[in-house]
Amino acid sequence: MQSDRRFTSAEMHATVPNSMSRQDNLESFFRDGKTVILPIDHGVAVPVPGLENPFQLIEDVNPYVDGFVVNLGLALRCGDLLTGKGICLRTDVYNTRLTGKGAGSINVYGCSEAEMVGATGVMNMLFPGGENEEAITQNCADLISESLDVDIPVILETLPVGLGQSKHYTVENIGFAVRLAAEMGADVVKTAYPTNGTVDDFKAIVDSCFVPVIVLGGAPMGNDLDLLSMVSDAMKAGAAGIAIGRNVWQHPNPMAIARSLSAIVHEGAKVEEALMLMKEPF
Numbered sequence: 610m611q612s613d614r615r616f617t618s619a620e621m622h623a624t625v626p627n628s629m630s631r632q633d634n635l636e637s638f639f640r641d642g643k644t645v646i647l648p649i650d651h652g653v654a655v656p657v658p659g660l661e662n663p664f665q666l667i668e669d670v671n672p673y674v675d676g677f678v679v680n681l682g683l684a685l686r687c688g689d690l691l692t693g694k695g696i697c698l699r700t701d702v703y704n705t706r707l708t709g710k711g712a713g714s715i716n717v718y719g720c721s722e723a724e725m726v727g728a729t730g731v732m733n734m735l736f737p738g739g740e741n742e743e744a745i746t747q748n749c750a751d752l753i754s755e756s757l758d759v760d761i762p763v764i765l766e767t768l769p770v771g772l773g774q775s776k777h778y779t780v781e782n783i784g785f786a787v788r789l790a791a792e793m794g795a796d797v798v799k800t801a802y803p804t805n806g807t808v809d810d811f812k813a814i815v816d817s818c819f820v821p822v823i824v825l826g827g828a829p830m831g832n833d834l835d836l837l838s839m840v841s842d843a844m845k846a847g848a849a850g851i852a853i854g855r856n857v858w859q860h861p862n863p864m865a866i867a868r869s870l871s872a873i874v875h876e877g878a879k880v881e882e883a884l885m886l887m888k889e890p891f
């Protein structure tokens with residue numbers, strides 16, 4: 610029952626200082642140097658069929674996921690569901706409908722809210738070349754600056770122009786966006802696999818980034834082969850893992866696709882093996 614997940618009023622107002630080092634916080638997301646993160650923060654931006662019961666989803670995919678990206682509302686109501694996982698608090702709202710100016714991102718929370726919910730990371734959007742680039746870039750800088758005081762690592766989700774702008778996700782633009790995020794001080798850079806990019810193209814991007822790079826999935830591909838191949842290519846190129854949301858929780862079988870993605874990321878499974886695994890019982 611969702612109501613079981615509500616904190617009491619006292620718990621909701623209890624700020625728990627994060628006493629872990631920045632590195633320990635960062636490592637909460639990684640297993641053997643790789644990570645499978647499930648973002649479930651999309652409710653601030655797009656319709657979310659598949660996320661009606663996030664509590665059940667968290668339980669279902671738990672064995673295959675190392676960390677979650679959540680908004681404050683859910684983080685406050687998850688109780689101990691996220692225990693043992695990396696918890697990344699989304700600190701901006703990226704609903705373009707709120708800004709009315711295309712690529713939106715408004716900083717709404719910071720590291721104090723992250724501490725309140727026991728988060729081990731925070732995440733903001735960075736939209737180089739986007740309409741609100743100036744404010745969004747400054748928001749990211751402010752978040753990074755604040756994070757240095759409390760040692761909570763920052764994952765910057767860096768996407769040329771904005772969310773869902775795949776025609777702008779060229780090798781050149783993704784390369785710039787990734788490097789920009791790293792230069793600004795991101796601990797981890799999350800981005801899209803470049804449109805029409807080869808493994809070598811992405812490898813050059815990852816190699817020229819001095820912090821781990823993880824890839825997102827975008828809108829549902831509707832094709833397991835395409836999704837698993839993209840992830841396999843990203844890992845071959847040296848990515849540190851994935852933060853794939855809609856292609857998991859809007860998949861007809863979220864547990865199965867999460868298990869197959871984890872097999873590629875953590876066990877180096879080939880695409881064909883991961884596809885076969887989709888058919889295995891649990």
Ligand SMILES: O=C[C@H](O)COP(=O)(O)O
Binds near residue numbers: 649678828852854
């Ligand atoms: O935090 C949410 C990510 O932007 C999106 O993840 P996704 O594109 O894999 O659904």
